[in-house]
Amino acid sequence: MSIANIPFTVQGRRYGPPARPVAVLCLDGCGDEYLDAAMARGLMPQLQAFGRTGYRGMARSALPSFTNVNNSSIVTGVPPSVHGICGNFFFDVARGQEVMMNSAEYLRSGTILAAAARAGRRVAVITAKEKLRDIFAHQLVGPPPGGAHGIAFSSERAGSARVATHGVDGVEALVGAPTPAIYSGEASLFVLRAGAKLLEGGMADFMYLSTTDYMQHRYPPEAPEILDFYRECDHWIGRLVAAGAVVGVTADHGMNAKQQPDGSPNVLYLESMLASLFEFDIRVILPITDPYVVHHGSLGSFAVLHLPPGEAVEPVARCLLQQTGITEVYDRHTAARKLELPLDRLGDLVVLAGRDVVLGRTPAQHDLSVLEGGLRSHGGRYEEMVPFLLSEPLRPEYLRRAHGDPRNFDLFDFTLNGTER
């Protein structure tokens, strides 16, 4: 079946898709160290070949280095300041309440996926976590004018996918596997496997595949369990290549151990600390918080602080920056500018923590007993750099850009516009 290669535009950027299948992958929490460890053992021959015959380098993700922030950036091609998703939730000052942002309602940009579907591509988006499906499916699934006959489902709810709502059914039969448990490596492998099956079956020719980082939160790069996981990932990436796809691979964020030398979590409890230093209440928002607490216990390396109206932010900022483990502190306007965040969804201060440090509220608000095998997490500057790989050689202009400061949310641009073919 012929494949449409009609250009389309999203957020001012023109995308000229090739007349062959395209698969863009976001490997959740895939710090470059994971690829190094697996490749050193010869477990990822397919992806390693990208480095020889295509491109392997590093890209800068969007901050905070969280999953939905970066997935939203990748599918829109723009930073959070434009698309509006800056965490799993934010504190809505006007309404005086914490608001979940895992919904297309908060997305301020159309997606490359929906635009590709409108340009005639057979689009499929598959995510491990159901929480991301709504954003990915935005204007993609359902009847026109909103929907565009794309496919969007999660491995977490694979068994519930129906044509009317997901653009597909019979996913378990297609993939040849049951709906996986969300706290498993299989939750991610199911995504890649489903992508390969859709591609091989001619059901899609333009795909976005987004895994989950349960394995990376749990295991360091050398652990046998995660080496097995990456070997399996590589197999399915190879299947995408074999089916003729141009493949682009990146991550939403890296992953670091956030532990004391004795293996216990290395947490700075900001509300507790600030309560002992200031007479007014400071609300600490941890935008990593989501229903998947086993991953990280709501502990990441990024926090947003709200002060009572009228209190000066400067003394609090100065005090925070004195603390060992806190690496950056910005007032609202500076954070919006330097970290590319939406001003109206920020608090008064933004705080980032170091490579081995996470930020919490109070000890009582975090159940560390749910953590399996120590704390590994992300959210800060030290999880900002991520792998950036293409299956095909880059054109000279894009190779120059790749050597500069490419962003992980440039991956559709690189995959569609930047490869030689």
Next chain:
Amino acid sequence: MSIANIPFTVQGRRYGPPARPVAVLCLDGCGDEYLDAAMARGLMPQLQAFGRTGYRGMARSALPSFTNVNNSSIVTGVPPSVHGICGNFFFDVARGQEVMMNSAEYLRSGTILAAAARAGRRVAVITAKEKLRDIFAHQLVGPPPGGAHGIAFSSERAGSARVATHGVDGVEALVGAPTPAIYSGEASLFVLRAGAKLLEGGMADFMYLSTTDYMQHRYPPEAPEILDFYRECDHWIGRLVAAGAVVGVTADHGMNAKQQPDGSPNVLYLESMLASLFEFDIRVILPITDPYVVHHGSLGSFAVLHLPPGEAVEPVARCLLQQTGITEVYDRHTAARKLELPLDRLGDLVVLAGRDVVLGRTPAQHDLSVLEGGLRSHGGRYEEMVPFLLSEPLRPEYLRRAHGDPRNFDLFDFTLNGTER
């Protein structure tokens, strides 16, 4: 010949060397991408084996991410706030002049090398650039009580090494090669080759080998020239392993292209910019500046600013942080604390630039025509993370530390104390 394994202490840290040879390598400017590119092509089998049978991960270097700062840290095991070397030069406010810091006169710590020599090890330090030799040779070469009968020479001046001053002579004959040109890959390969020859000849059993980054300044990771270079490096690393050494490898800093999309250098000229905004003169110190201008044209991603006495720093800091390309701005005390710098060798403000941005003074003060093949440079946060490899497996305690926030200047600790043997 038996090898001494008497413990020694430097800056409060105890080092217990194994009774076998030790080689610690600092591969100048070796961003992890260089290893990835060479390994993907199968050109570094020896170092790739470290990832399987020893350890490969990432470590955080000292800021500014410059050569002498980090080499000084590695050989002392402490950050610049302790050892005092925070750039190639600084502005001495009391004397009103810019002072070169490439001399042991400015080093405030003893070195691990000298301590190992005093503990009976046969120590050799080899550097590509002569500028570093004085710091490395501190208390190591020359008659007691200062000197300890070690060997210290540079490939740049290999032909000038004499027993009385360098602990060795006949270096060219030993290595089997003439003194290399400093602007060459051979300047670095000569270091590794000399190390292997000293080890194989029983002339040293405790070595620090420090290369130069001419090749990395000039070539991106995929360039055939630098792939050849790394293939050669790997050969000599293999020779060290084959001679029985425990080998540790890190870098002083990473390396990024600092170019506009058209390939021209991406420079923020701070003195020019500030002159148009403030009525007083602001002195910009670029501590990357050294005699080896072909590498980088004195352009890096780190600058120190001096204001006239009595002028407020806050408005200047605020103005700088507004600029696209500037990522961090700290006043003197905050910089000392957060970047671990010596307070008395800082200016009023410290400025860091982004992944593809360098900081200059005025256009007239930088001769961009000397740059060969575009500008690649370092000095900022985006060149902070460096490879960290060991030839032997890490003990559990050290593996936990490696997963946390190891520093490149912990490498002697990891190599001497942290490996299983």
